[in-house]
Amino acid sequence: MSSRFFLGLASLLFLASLAIGGQERAVIEGRVFDKETRSPLPAYISLPELGRGVSAGPDGRFRIALENRPTPGARVKVVAWLIGFKKIEVEALPGEPLSLALELEPLPAREIVVSADSGLGEDKPQAAVTLDRMDVYRMPGTAADPLYASHVLPGVNSPPDASSLLIRGGAPDETAYHFDGVEIIHPFLSQSLHESYFSIFDNQVVEDFNVSTSGFSPKFGDALSGVMDITAKDALFKGEGGLGLSVFGLNSYLGTPLAGGATLIGSLNFGRSELLSVLNGDDGQSFATGNSFGKLVIPVGRAHTVRLMGLYDRYRFSQEDGFRAGSENGFAALSLTSTPSSTFLARLLLSRTFYGASYRQEGVFDTTLSDRAWQGRLEAVLDLDRHFLEAGVDVMSRGQNVSWDAETEDDELVRAGRRAVYVSDKFRALDKLYVTAGLRLSSLSLGRPGWKTDPRVSLAYLLTKKDTLRISTGVHSQYGDHFTLAQDGSLRPRSAYHASLSYDRSTDDASLRLTAYGKEYRSLFLEDETGAGWNNGGRGFARGVEIFIKRRGRKFDVLGVYNSLSSKRMEGDVSVLAPSPYEISHSLTAIVTLKGSRSSLGVRYSYATGRPYTPLEERVWDETGEFYRPLWGEPYSSRYPSYRRCDINGTWNLTLGRRMVILYFGVTNLFNARNILRYEYSADYSVRNNSASIFGRSLFLGLYFPFF
């Protein structure tokens, strides 16, 4: 009996264990992860039919016990969702481990950078190469100038000396500059025959900028190689400012909200070179600068905003030998922006830009230039989530005047009107494929009459949320020098056909971009064989590859850029396809910035292959004119020595009383490398002088008091 009892008890226990085991299996459990990266996701898992749900843990695992045992074989509906990912629904058998892969939600069209733009911004657009604001301040050798800072972006081949941007082998004048929508024709503080130094843009008032090296938006035109688009700070919700004192001078900035939601932004800077010269042992020349910027943002009702802006920049330069140069540069602008809904924006911008420069050598020359323009721009933006539509009209009336010598010769005057219309649609063709297609039509009152049509298409394919492949192609036209166009009424605008392929990998702390591109130049201005006129027979190309790497660590940041370029041009008085004077075959920049809690130290090394120049073969005596004539070699068949420079800078944040003070220093060209920019010859061509970079070893010191 006892054995029967124990057998019965054992059977009961066995059956009970089966039942309990069965209840234990009545669960929905599994793991949820990112379909692309396979990393676990803390998604919310819901059983809508049973009214149950739970968030997965940090390891992506979840387990929901079912209150009632479902019918054997019956499936349960499971929904998984996490913000930013697509919701998925599956049917599951209780007890069967689930693997749920969530896919990213497609991003709205506006959130994707379709062309391979690079720039500065607080927010990193999806998979784009960006510098943040601190990068610009910490970067050695840039003097916190946005133009100098942009030299480290991929596709910009400029050596660190000159401000002008050589984009993918293009000439300096092939880049357009826009500041808050105003086209700035002369963006440089100091502009001379060969080089331009520093920009008129004060980094204190710059909100962000981007540099487009190909496939740029049809809203930008009259540029063959690239566009730098700078946006000034705008509506502020809290006051901010700063006061800086350095061996060069004083700089100040104030941004403050006003009553009624208005904002005032202003900056005022003065600089003189004397103290800098004493510190660095330079003499024989001096310069002074003054720069001011003001912007008033006034909301009118809920849907409209009026903006008034003005920028004025002054530069004076003098040498002991009597040479004097000076310039005045700036603009005034008024804009009205209307946003009747959160998806539609229209903006009207009217502006007046002015530039005047003078170059004088007592008794030798007295040249003055003036360049003034009226601009009007009307643009509309419609955001339909899947489509991001832009259209607009821009017109410009520009007058230029050159007086070679006020006393002896007549002025040269040229006036021109430029008109353009554009339309562009950035749209999501597929979940992961974004397309920008656009068209720009433009005409100029000089040269051959008619409209020039520039179609442009760019594609961005999101391979993963961190990897993007971009292809851009398009036609870009530029009218070129107005004096040349005025000479010959049959000249067409110059054209460049761009094609580029980029791969971007962008994570929270690192960016990589690899690019291959080709640019074919057509209709470049070529001197007639007689030398008396011009034609559109010029052509050329620029082809290359670029590598950009940036990594941000807790203790240090690293940035590296390498550009390789091959470029030839037949242009101007060069009637054969010769190496381009802007061909820097290889350029490399490496920057390491060490970061402490209250200090930073940056080291930058720049290397660039020397640019091509036309060598002097020999000089021959001209019996009739009784002077030496140069006999030049093959055009651009020699190269200047390569360029090398090492810069360092550092900051140290101190607390004085309860205020923060930033002490900063910079050493430009630490090893005092003598970089040759060009050769100049004596009047009889017997002596060749090396014209070296103005950036010898120099020390810069300053203090900055930020206000929050």
Added chain:
Amino acid sequence: MNSRSASLFFPFLVAAAVLAATPGLRPEPQTDSRIPDQTAKIAQARDKIQEGWNAWNEEAMKAGRDRLLSLLLEDKGINARQNTYLYYYAGLGEYRLAVHAFASGLADEAASNIARAKKYLEKLFELQPGWGEPYALYAALLGYEIALNPDRGMELGMKTFSHFGRAESAEPRNPRVFLLKGLSLLYWPAEYGGGPDNALVVLARAEALFENDESDDPLKPSWGLEECLTFMARAHVQKGEKEKAMDCLKRASIANPDYGLARQELLALQKDQ
């Protein structure tokens, strides 16, 4: 107008016609009457998060957050205004879980909570751009992000200022905007405008604004007075003003008798005396 100048405008007119023919714009959030049942469910979930916050109970906060997510996922009978509150409270829930994880030394979990909270709030920026409070919550999250990544202090610090400024500009009489700003200021260095003195000024303003923080809307946020008083107490403690601190903590305990942090800090101060 001659034909040449007329041709100038033709492409623009075509573009304008295309724009005019495009489908209607996204509707603005509706303000019509709510379905009471869903309102009650949102309120229950919100209260569950508050219950967890009062008791420093992670599981309760998670349960409240999960109820909100369940409603977001259901998307049935939820109108646009309720939808904005769902995102708001989901963001607040993640914020509080982030604070809990941060205080517990779980940096990865805190970062994950912060990332999710930011996404909910970013969604709110789109849904209701004129609402200031989400910007303040976002700014407070950035403060925690700086604590997790000190090397990004300068970059995120400026963004924090900007978001608090935006919140204040949009809602100058919202006490939680000033509460969140005051909490952040308490832990910022004095040279950045932080420290106990500056924090107290802002928290006192928040406290004053809480007096008029009443609404007929059952879903409108109404939390924060007890936190405001508790953190005023902390600021006073930092300044060595224990009596003032105890007074604040007593008032915090009256404002919300369930709020554990106020009781705990009051006990600690009493013990010290």
